[in-house]
Amino acid sequence: MAFYICTACGTQHAEGEQPPARCVICEEERQYIPPRGQTWTTLNALRQSHTNTFREYEQGIIGIGSTPAFAIGQRALLIRTQNGNILWDCIATLDDATVTMVEGLGGIDAIAISHPHFYTTMVEWARAFTARIHLHAADKQWIMRNDPAIELWDGETKALWDGVTLVR
Numbered sequence: 361m362a363f364y365i366c367t368a369c370g371t372q373h374a375e376g377e378q379p380p381a382r383c384v385i386c387e388e389e390r391q392y393i394p395p396r397g398q399t400w401t402t403l404n405a406l407r408q409s410h411t412n413t414f415r416e417y418e419q420g421i422i423g424i425g426s427t428p429a430f431a432i433g434q435r436a437l438l439i440r441t442q443n444g445n446i447l448w449d450c451i452a453t454l455d456d457a458t459v460t461m462v463e464g465l466g467g468i469d470a471i472a473i474s475h476p477h478f479y480t481t482m483v484e485w486a487r488a489f490t491a492r493i494h495l496h497a498a499d500k501q502w503i504m505r506n507d508p509a510i511e512l513w514d515g516e517t518k519a520l521w522d523g524v525t526l527v528r
Contacts, residue, residue, distance in 0.1 A: 363505060364400040368393060370431030370452040370480040372403070373504040385476055385502060391432075403454065403481060406430065410453045414461060422465065426453040434478055438462060443521045444469030449478040450485055459488050470494060472526050476502035483507040494518060496528050 365372045366383040369391055373380050379400035386393050410430055415423040422438040430452055437448040447468045462468060468489035471482055476499055486493050486509035495503065497512040518526045 362402045364402060365406065365452055365481065366431070367399045367401055368431060369477055370434060371476075371504050372452065372479075372481045372483065374506070383504075385479075385504070388476075388502075391477065403452070403484060406453055407455045411455065412451070412453050412458045412461075424451060424458070424462075426451055431480070432477060434480060436478070438465060438468070440466060441521075441524060443523060446520070446524065447471045447485060447489075447491070449473055449475075450480045450482045451478075452480040454481055454484050454488060462489065467491075470520050470524075472520070475499075479503065483509060486510075494520065494526060498528075 361375045361377050363372050363375050364379040366386060369383060369385045371383060371385045383398055385391055410426045412424050413427050417423055420440040423435050424438060425435040434451045436451045439446040439448055445466045445468050450473055468491045471486055471491050471493045473479060473482060473495060482493050483505050493510045495510060495512055497514045500512055516528050
């Protein structure tokens with residue numbers, strides 16, 4: 361059994377013996393199914409063909425992206441604060457080098473995702489860093505891989521800790 365990842369949008373799905381019949385993220389009007397049709401990979405296969413690169417946009421904000429680009433070319437941001445680090449959005453590729461690099465930068469205390477196209481391998485990231493995933497309850501239907509690390513929240517704002525508030 362494997363956790364299959366859609367190659368078009370990068371979303372990891374629930375464990376199965378076969379890839380899912382379809383990706384509901386790609387069937388949503390803001391995404392698309394490529395002309396070649398729906399194809400799938402796994403995180404282990406992705407680790408063989410992709411690595412991550414890091415770019416400091418400004419002090420305390422580090423971009424993480426896959427090389428070569430994967431899926432829709434998502435980029436995550438590691439936001440470093442005095443009270444903890446947040447991974448804003450997520451990318452599919454997660455390898456040992458990335459874990460080592462991020463641990464060296466203080467790890468990840470929370471994961472917050474702006475949109476379902478960035479859910480990718482969020483559960484893998486949460487497990488690697490023992491972090492909670494904060495998703496707005498309005499997007500619950502787009503969670504393709506449930507996990508106890510996922511915390512749904514309601515309303516327009518959610519305070520994570522002093523100085524850090526998520527805004528819907």
